[in-house]
Amino acid sequence: MASDWVCVPRLYEVTKNQLQSYQTYEHPLKLPTVTMVESKGTRPSSMGSNTSSRSSSMSILAEPLLKTLDGIDPLTQFAKQEEELMDPLSQMASEYESFKKIKANKREKDILADESLNWNSKRLTILNKFTTSEKLSISTSFLTTSTQTHPGTDATFHQTVKVQTVVSDKVRFRLEQLDDFEDGSMRHMMDLTQQEYIQRIEQLNQELVQSWHNDQRVKALKIAIQCSKILADTSVLPFYPSQFVLITDILDIFGKLVYERLKQKTLSGPDSMRAVNVASARDTCLNWFFKIASIRELLPRLYVEIAILKCYEFLNESYDDALQRLTQMIRGIGDPLVATYARCYLVRVGVLVTTNKSYIQNNFKDFLSVYQTAFSGAIRSELNRQRVDMSVYLSLYGPALNFILQALVHKNNLYTEDILKDVQNIKNNGTILMAILQAFQPEFIASNAFDFVNVLTSSNTEGISKSQLFKALGSSMSSCNPLFEQRNAFLVESFKTINTFTDPSEYITCVESWAQFIASNFPVTELNRFLGEIHSRIAATKVGEKHHQQLRNILDKVLQHQKNIELLLVQENFLPFLDLFQKESSKVEAGKYILDIYKRNGKEFTYDAVVINALMYVGKILNDSVNALTVEDERRQISQLICHFIRKVYYGRDFEKQLSFYVEARGSFSNLDAVYNTLVQSVNKLAMETCQIVQNQHSRKTQGFVKACIAFCFITIPSITSVQQQMDLYLLTGQVALVNQCLGQADACFEEALNLVAQLPNSIEIDGKTKCMDSYLVSYLSNMLATLVLVPDSPERGVLYLLNLLLEVVQKYPFALNTAGPTQIYLNALDMLYVQNLEEFPYHIPQVVSNDELYGHDPKFLAEVNNICRFVVEEILRQLSILGSSQQFKLQATLSLELFLRIVRYADLSKEQTFQLALNLWFLATKHESHLEPKYMPRILKSLEDLYKLLKDTKSKDANYLKELLLRLHGK
Numbered sequence: 001m002a003s004d005w006v007c008v009p010r011l012y013e014v015t016k017n018q019l020q021s022y023q024t025y026e027h028p029l030k031l032p033t034v035t036m037v038e039s040k041g042t043r044p045s046s047m048g049s050n051t052s053s054r055s056s057s058m059s060i061l062a063e064p065l066l067k068t069l070d071g072i073d074p075l076t077q078f079a080k081q082e083e084e085l086m087d088p089l090s091q092m093a094s095e096y097e098s099f100k101k102i103k104a105n106k107r108e109k110d111i112l113a114d115e116s117l118n119w120n121s122k123r124l125t126i127l128n129k130f131t132t133s134e135k136l137s138i139s140t141s142f143l144t145t146s147t148q149t150h151p152g153t154d155a156t157f158h159q160t161v162k163v164q165t166v167v168s169d170k171v172r173f174r175l176e177q178l179d180d181f182e183d184g185s186m187r188h189m190m191d192l193t194q195q196e197y198i199q200r201i202e203q204l205n206q207e208l209v210q211s212w213h214n215d216q217r218v219k220a221l222k223i224a225i226q227c228s229k230i231l232a233d234t235s236v237l238p239f240y241p242s243q244f245v246l247i248t249d250i251l252d253i254f255g256k257l258v259y260e261r262l263k264q265k266t267l268s269g270p271d272s273m274r275a276v277n278v279a280s281a282r283d284t285c286l287n288w289f290f291k292i293a294s295i296r297e298l299l300p301r302l303y304v305e306i307a308i309l310k311c312y313e314f315l316n317e318s319y320d321d322a323l324q325r326l327t328q329m330i331r332g333i334g335d336p337l338v339a340t341y342a343r344c345y346l347v348r349v350g351v352l353v354t355t356n357k358s359y360i361q362n363n364f365k366d367f368l369s370v371y372q373t374a375f376s377g378a379i380r381s382e383l384n385r386q387r388v389d390m391s392v393y394l395s396l397y398g399p400a401l402n403f404i405l406q407a408l409v410h411k412n413n414l415y416t417e418d419i420l421k422d423v424q425n426i427k428n429n430g431t432i433l434m435a436i437l438q439a440f441q442p443e444f445i446a447s448n449a450f451d452f453v454n455v456l457t458s459s460n461t462e463g464i465s466k467s468q469l470f471k472a473l474g475s476s477m478s479s480c481n482p483l484f485e486q487r488n489a490f491l492v493e494s495f496k497t498i499n500t501f502t503d504p505s506e507y508i509t510c511v512e513s514w515a516q517f518i519a520s521n522f523p524v525t526e527l528n529r530f531l532g533e534i535h536s537r538i539a540a541t542k543v544g545e546k547h548h549q550q551l552r553n554i555l556d557k558v559l560q561h562q563k564n565i566e567l568l569l570v571q572e573n574f575l576p577f578l579d580l581f582q583k584e585s586s587k588v589e590a591g592k593y594i595l596d597i598y599k600r601n602g603k604e605f606t607y608d609a610v611v612i613n614a615l616m617y618v619g620k621i622l623n624d625s626v627n628a629l630t631v632e633d634e635r636r637q638i639s640q641l642i643c644h645f646i647r648k649v650y651y652g653r654d655f656e657k658q659l660s661f662y663v664e665a666r667g668s669f670s671n672l673d674a675v676y677n678t679l680v681q682s683v684n685k686l687a688m689e690t691c692q693i694v695q696n697q698h699s700r701k702t703q704g705f706v707k708a709c710i711a712f713c714f715i716t717i718p719s720i721t722s723v724q725q726q727m728d729l730y731l732l733t734g735q736v737a738l739v740n741q742c743l744g745q746a747d748a749c750f751e752e753a754l755n756l757v758a759q760l761p762n763s764i765e766i767d768g769k770t771k772c773m774d775s776y777l778v779s780y781l782s783n784m785l786a787t788l789v790l791v792p793d794s795p796e797r798g799v800l801y802l803l804n805l806l807l808e809v810v811q812k813y814p815f816a817l818n819t820a821g822p823t824q825i826y827l828n829a830l831d832m833l834y835v836q837n838l839e840e841f842p843y844h845i846p847q848v849v850s851n852d853e854l855y856g857h858d859p860k861f862l863a864e865v866n867n868i869c870r871f872v873v874e875e876i877l878r879q880l881s882i883l884g885s886s887q888q889f890k891l892q893a894t895l896s897l898e899l900f901l902r903i904v905r906y907a908d909l910s911k912e913q914t915f916q917l918a919l920n921l922w923f924l925a926t927k928h929e930s931h932l933e934p935k936y937m938p939r940i941l942k943s944l945e946d947l948y949k950l951l952k953d954t955k956s957k958d959a960n961y962l963k964e965l966l967l968r969l970h971g972k
Helices: 064-068 074-085 088-113 120-129 157-162 167-182 194-213 217-230 237-267 271-293 298-307 309-314 319-330 336-350 358-375 377-386 390-395 398-409 416-424 430-439 442-447 449-458 466-479 484-498 504-512 515-521 524-541 545-561 565-569 574-578 584-601 609-624 632-648 655-668 673-694 700-719 723-739 743-759 774-788 801-812 821-836 851-855 859-885 889-906 912-927 936-951 956-969
Strands: 033-038 054-059 136-140 187-192 763-766 769-772
Touching: 120 237, 120 398, 136 194, 136 217, 187 194, 194 217, 194 237, 217 237, 217 298, 237 271, 237 298, 237 309, 237 336, 237 377, 237 390, 237 398, 271 298, 271 309, 298 309, 298 319, 298 336, 309 319, 309 336, 319 336, 319 358, 336 358, 336 398, 358 377, 358 398, 358 416, 358 430, 377 390, 398 416, 398 430, 416 430, 416 449, 430 449, 430 466, 442 449, 442 466, 449 466, 449 484, 466 484, 466 504, 466 515, 484 504, 504 524, 504 545, 515 524, 515 545, 524 545, 524 565, 524 574, 545 565, 545 574, 545 584, 565 584, 565 609, 574 584, 574 609, 584 609, 584 632, 609 632, 609 655, 632 673, 655 673, 655 700, 673 700, 673 723, 700 723, 700 743, 723 743, 723 774, 743 774, 743 801, 774 801, 774 821, 801 821, 801 859, 821 859, 821 889, 859 889, 889 912, 889 936, 912 956, 936 956
Parallel strands: none
Antiparallel strands: 033 054, 136 187, 763 769
16 A cells, blocks of 8 residues: 655745734733722722722732731730730739749750750760669569558548648648558569669659649659669669669659649739739748658658759749758768769759859869779779679769769859869879860860870879770860860870870770871871871781771771862872771771762862772772672662762873773773763763864874774673663764764664664563563664664665664564554654655764765665655554554554654655555544544644645645645545
């Protein structure tokens, strides 16, 4: 049916239809308005009028309520009226009370917002650090079953509480209840694990809250007392800091319940009863303090009073006097560890109620006065009994002592110098020095850097090594540096002591904290010496793998704070330091971090050979770590880092050196397809830069260089695993070769690309979803067809050899059933063949002779083109028949119209079979018009009518056949 296809070039001018415009006076983004018109004897109208007597414009965005209340919402208006009715004295009293509350709340919020004094930020660290595997015990009378009753009480306990209406009776009942609790109802729970112990403490917490809400105040107090007694238990020393945190959490809740209850009493009732309520709250508050004062044992009496310390607000007494009295009471605690944590709790509560620090200073002085008891024979005997080292025991003081010192020097350097002088003269002062280094402001430590070096050097404390102290000093120096002129001398003095550490573990742990200080404040030569010293120490002892985390931390700090990464890479000790990572996984992680820092902080381009060699060495480590078991995400991450490094290497106009680098990179990174992809892309870019410089006028030298680039790509592409990537790169390389007049290389690339189509999988998996490759292949071959328009035929291969190969590939490829893939490719092939029939192609490549110039519109060439067109049309008709058989009527109709349009525009309608084919295709589409969009076919007819108007004046013969076709289509 399509045997008489003959292409007919159309030569006509395309006219442009201008969009009709109209004049407007309103901006499209102007806010809409509604004009209200009022006139005598008429109803208000919503449209404006020039003849109306009065008119007003109102934005539709206006709010009627706001106009009524002068811009104030109703609730604000009522509050304003209430405020105006309040008498001046009441208003002044109200404002004063509000000011006091705001001031107190602001102080508490400031403390909580400050990280150094925010206990909540420290408690989790303490609980995680101070753990134990020893068995624990707890003694209490409240962890009983829900059905058990206390001796001396009956089952109607709750009802009894409810009927106590007289105050004296209620007090008498609570005293009797307290006596009942004093009876022998204590339970001793032994052999508890740490988790079980924490669960029991949490049960006590819940019991306290429940008792309080059940109006059992005395029971709640008793629970708080028994919890406080637990803090006297030091039978498991390593767990004591965590024990302190758990118990004080309960005491904090108890103190908050008491305070909120008293506060509620002052605010309850009408304003006229405010004075009576305040007096009642004061009496209740005194009652609480009297109850606490009657506790026989010192430790619970102390802790419970500290817990409700904030309630002194209702007694109008000074917080400072109470804090000083409690400070003196703590002197009665014999155990230095228990006393230190009691002082910590006092300070922790005190900073929330007052800014005076004299009580904190007194607490610290008291601590210094009893500090030596921590090294007494009794303490040592207890440590031996529990098998606890002195270093572990002294570390238990850390959280409490740190908090006391932080509170003492918080926003105040008044005591810092005196503290440092006092500590210098104390024996075994390592624990206190450690706390000072962690608690004091780095600015103070930096300004007294030499004093600290001297003190730390002369310190000799059992359980606290100098390496620990100098590590803390290095950490402080990382936050704030000494004066510029003192830094070198300070570093030299510090490392005189640090270099005396013979234990590699002590040494590497200490210098880890100094890495940031050295990297931030000293030239790279000093940093190189620092890395060299570490390498010589660790390499000689062969303990690098044991301390790989410290080595990694040093590397991270050096890379983060060294401003010039390129200058660091060229140092002689940098790569040897990297070799200290003996385990492959550690070395790979270090290498990834180096390339990541170079990616983020490195210069835009680099050409330094030493830098490039160092990065090649690092990249080779990453490449060699990739194997068949490497997960895809790890492979992708490594590939991205190496590819970014490759793109940064730039030798300017020295293209041969650039190509040599790419050749070296190809040999070094053989395990990564993404790197090969980048190399091919980069070499193609290099060839195009060469072409741009010579402006398509290649000399013998540049032509040879470009051919070398194409050869590099042609050899590299087969090493890539993905067939899809190979096809894309072959097409790209062929296009680059074509632009650079390397016709033989271009043909070879296109041919290889077409031969790979048979190996292309039907589907691939992306993010766990299967994706069909038909759409990719259609797009790919369409791109190639657009390129083949310009590719001149090889004298050795015949007319349109590559196009024939493409059509053959399409025939053999197993497309999915009932798809438009092959038909779309054939339709695009008709477009390409139509261009081949033109006397002059619509576009050219400079210096490349395409088929229009090569054949000069030769009849034999045109006949061959028409023969291929007939073959393509027959294949399209075959595909349409298959779609019809499978009842894909919508797709069949759409593709029929596509072929119909190409016949009308490209083919000679004077040929009877061609004319009839066009009619048949139209009628086939009409048969299934219900499956198409309603306006689709009318638009096609409109386009044909426009085409007829263009042809009738220039090509009357073609126009006549088109006119006849239109008449047949309209059924005339």
